[in-house]
Amino acid sequence: MSTDARRRVAALRAEIARHDYRYYVLDDPQIPDAEYDRLMAELKALESAHPELITPDSPTQRVAGAPSAAFGEVVHAVPMLSLENGFTDEDVVAFDRRARERLGVTEPLWYWAEPKLDGLAMTAIFRDGSFVQAATRGDGVRGEDVTANLRAIRAFPLRLRGNAPRLLEVRGEVFMPIEGFERINREALARGEKTFVNPRNAAAGSLRQLDPAVTASRPLRVYCYGLGALEGWVPPPLQSEVLGALKAWGLPICPHAERVHGVAGCIDYYRAMAERRARLTYQIDGVVFKVERLEYQSRLGFIARAPRWALARKFPAEEALTRVEAIEWQVGRTGAVTPVARLTPKFVGGVTVSNVTLHNFDEVRRKDVRVGDTVVIRRAGDVIPELVRVLPERRPQGALPVQRPERCPVCGSEVLKPEGEAVARCTGGFSCAAQRQEAIRHFASRLAMDIEGLGEKLVAQLVEGGAVRSPADLYTLSVEQLQTLERMGKKSAENLRRAIERSKHTTLPRLLYALGIREVGEATALALARHFGELEPLIEAACSHPERVEEVADVGPVVAAHLHAFFSAPAHRELIGALRASGVTWEPFAPSTAELPLKGQTFVLTGTLPSMTREQAQAALGALGAKVSGSVSRKTRYVIAGADPGSKLEKAKALGIPVLDEAGLRQLLAAHPRR
Numbered sequence: 001m002s003t004d005a006r007r008r009v010a011a012l013r014a015e016i017a018r019h020d021y022r023y024y025v026l027d028d029p030q031i032p033d034a035e036y037d038r039l040m041a042e043l044k045a046l047e048s049a050h051p052e053l054i055t056p057d058s059p060t061q062r063v064a065g066a067p068s069a070a071f072g073e074v075v076h077a078v079p080m081l082s083l084e085n086g087f088t089d090e091d092v093v094a095f096d097r098r099a100r101e102r103l104g105v106t107e108p109l110w111y112w113a114e115p116k117l118d119g120l121a122m123t124a125i126f127r128d129g130s131f132v133q134a135a136t137r138g139d140g141v142r143g144e145d146v147t148a149n150l151r152a153i154r155a156f157p158l159r160l161r162g163n164a165p166r167l168l169e170v171r172g173e174v175f176m177p178i179e180g181f182e183r184i185n186r187e188a189l190a191r192g193e194k195t196f197v198n199p200r201n202a203a204a205g206s207l208r209q210l211d212p213a214v215t216a217s218r219p220l221r222v223y224c225y226g227l228g229a230l231e232g233w234v235p236p237p238l239q240s241e242v243l244g245a246l247k248a249w250g251l252p253i254c255p256h257a258e259r260v261h262g263v264a265g266c267i268d269y270y271r272a273m274a275e276r277r278a279r280l281t282y283q284i285d286g287v288v289f290k291v292e293r294l295e296y297q298s299r300l301g302f303i304a305r306a307p308r309w310a311l312a313r314k315f316p317a318e319e320a321l322t323r324v325e326a327i328e329w330q331v332g333r334t335g336a337v338t339p340v341a342r343l344t345p346k347f348v349g350g351v352t353v354s355n356v357t358l359h360n361f362d363e364v365r366r367k368d369v370r371v372g373d374t375v376v377i378r379r380a381g382d383v384i385p386e387l388v389r390v391l392p393e394r395r396p397q398g399a400l401p402v403q404r405p406e407r408c409p410v411c412g413s414e415v416l417k418p419e420g421e422a423v424a425r426c427t428g429g430f431s432c433a434a435q436r437q438e439a440i441r442h443f444a445s446r447l448a449m450d451i452e453g454l455g456e457k458l459v460a461q462l463v464e465g466g467a468v469r470s471p472a473d474l475y476t477l478s479v480e481q482l483q484t485l486e487r488m489g490k491k492s493a494e495n496l497r498r499a500i501e502r503s504k505h506t507t508l509p510r511l512l513y514a515l516g517i518r519e520v521g522e523a524t525a526l527a528l529a530r531h532f533g534e535l536e537p538l539i540e541a542a543c544s545h546p547e548r549v550e551e552v553a554d555v556g557p558v559v560a561a562h563l564h565a566f567f568s569a570p571a572h573r574e575l576i577g578a579l580r581a582s583g584v585t586w587e588p589f590a591p592s593t594a595e596l597p598l599k600g601q602t603f604v605l606t607g608t609l610p611s612m613t614r615e616q617a618q619a620a621l622g623a624l625g626a627k628v629s630g631s632v633s634r635k636t637r638y639v640i641a642g643a644d645p646g647s648k649l650e651k652a653k654a655l656g657i658p659v660l661d662e663a664g665l666r667q668l669l670a671a672h673p674r675r
C-alpha cells in the first residue's frame, strides 16, 4: 500500500471536514461548492483504488450499506428529559422565582437563552472523537437507532476536532431550514408527489427513513444544545461554556443563543426573538431558558420528566381552527367590494381574531369558503390574519357556495366586476356613503374642480358632520357653516367660500374628470370632451349607444361599461342636475379647428413604465390624436419602452424606429400641451 495514498486520503478528509466545519458550524464557507465536490471526487477515487483505507468516519461513508428493514432500539444511558412549557411572562417570572427560592439565591440568576427549534430531538455518541451512534428521543427512556441516518447528514460531523473525550454524548435538534423545506416541496410537487405540511414534519420524515440515501438528499441541519453520558471529561461550570466546548469540537450550535441576566433578560430575549422570528432561516416555536451554572442545575434536579432549571417559553400558536359565521361584503373608499368572513372569535398568534378579509370573490371561490365551514386561520407575527383553508370534511350539510352581490350592500347601486379583474366595485360613487368622502375629495382636487384649500381633512369633517352628502352640497355651504369647522377662522372660511365659488366656472374635461367615473382619468376625460363637445351627447351615447363611446380614441369596452353604469344611475343624473342648479357651468368643448398635434402618428408601447400605467400613456397619446398600436411596423413613429420590454423593442431597433423611455414620452407630451 502506498504511503502517498494514505497521506493524500488523510489530507483530503481533513480538508473536507474543515470545509464542513466552516460551512455548518462557523457559517463562513471558504470554497465554492464545485471545489468541494472536486475534493470529494478525488477522495472517492483514491478510496476505491485503496479500499483498505476506508474508515467508517470517512466523509464518503455518509451513505453506506443497504436500507434496513426497521430501526433498532436504543436505551438512553441518561434519560432524555422534556421541557416545561410557559405561555406568559408571568410563567417566566414564576419559574425564575421558584429556581431562586430553591437555591436560596436572592440576586438575579444568569440564564442561557436559545431559540426553541421546531424539529426533532436526537442524541449522538462520539467515542474517542468518532461518531458511533445516534438515536431519536422516543419516550425519553428508549428511542430509535438512527445512526445511519445521522451519519448521512452532512451538517453533522463524523469526527470531532481537537482533543475529544473518551465518550461524549451530545443532544440536539434535527431540523430543516425553511428554504430547504420549500425547495423539497417544490421538487415533490413537480414529480407529482405528496408535500410536507411544515418543516418539522419534513425533518421527522427525512430522519426516520429506512434508506439513509433519502436522508442524505434532504437539507437537514442539527444544532446541539446539551449533554448526555460522558467519560474522560469534566464539563466546565457554565452552560455557555459547555456549548463553547461543543462548538470547538466542531459540533454545530445555534448562533442565536446568548447569556441573559435575570428574569428581565429572559423576557427581553423572548421579545427580541419573537420580533426576529419571521426573518430567521429556520422555524422556532418559542425560546428556552436554562440556568447557566451547572452546579445550580444539579441542585435543582428535575420533577416528573422535566428539569427544574429549564423553561420553554412558547410563542402563541399561529394557527387555529374556528368557524365561519357569516360572509359579508365591505365597501372601501374607492368602491371596491371586498368579502369578509366573520368568525367565531379565536385567540391565535397572540390576538383574538374575529374576522378575516377574503380579498375578492375569486379568492372566495378558490378556497371555496362557505358559511358554517370550519376553517384554519393563521396569524404570524404582526402579519394580518388570514384564512388558510377550509376543512371540507367538517362542512355542515346544505352549506351553499357564496354568491357575489349584484347590489352594493351600502347604497344598493349596481356592483360591477370587469372581465379579467379580481375586484368588484360599487358603481354608486357619491351616492354611496362608503365612497362619499373619497369621491368628494377627488371632486375638489386640483386637476378636477380645483377648490383651493379644500383638502382631505376638511372634506372628512364636512362629510362626517353631515353638511355635505354630495358634491353639489359644497356649493350651498355658507361662510358661517364653514367657520364651525376645526381651526377655521373667519378669514379662512371666506377664502374657502371664494374658492368654491370660483370653481363653479369650469371646463367639460375637468367636470368629467371630477365626477370620478372609474378609469376616466384626465386624458380620457379630455378625449371624451373633445369627441362629444358637450355633456348631453356623451350621456346619451353612454346610456343608449355604448358603441359610439368606443369610437373615441383609446376608449375600449371597459371604459364604455363604466360610463354606461355611471350615467345610467339616477343618483348621478340628479347630481348633474343639482350641480347645474347650484350654478356650476362648463364651457362646451369647442372642437379645435387645428389638427391634433400627433394626428396620423402611430405609437407602440412595450414593457412597464416606472410611473405611468399603460392606460394612462395610451390615453395621453390618444388625447393628442396619436394612434396606439399593438405591433411594430415601418409606419411606427415611436416605440415607448419600459422595464422588461418584449420583442417589440428588438423589432423597433431592427427597423431603426426611435425608442423613448417614460421621460422621453413625458417630454413629448409636454411639448404639446392639451387645453
Ligand code: D41
Residues within 6 Å of the ligand: 080, 081, 082, 083, 114, 115, 116, 117, 118, 119, 121, 137, 173, 225, 226, 288, 290, 307, 310
Ligand atoms: O431547540 C430545542 N427544541 C430544544 C429542546 C432546546 N433548545 N433545548 C432543549 N433542552 C432540553 C433539556 C433542557 C431537557 C436538555 C430541548 C429539549 N430538552 C427537548 N427537546 C425535546 C424534548 C426535550
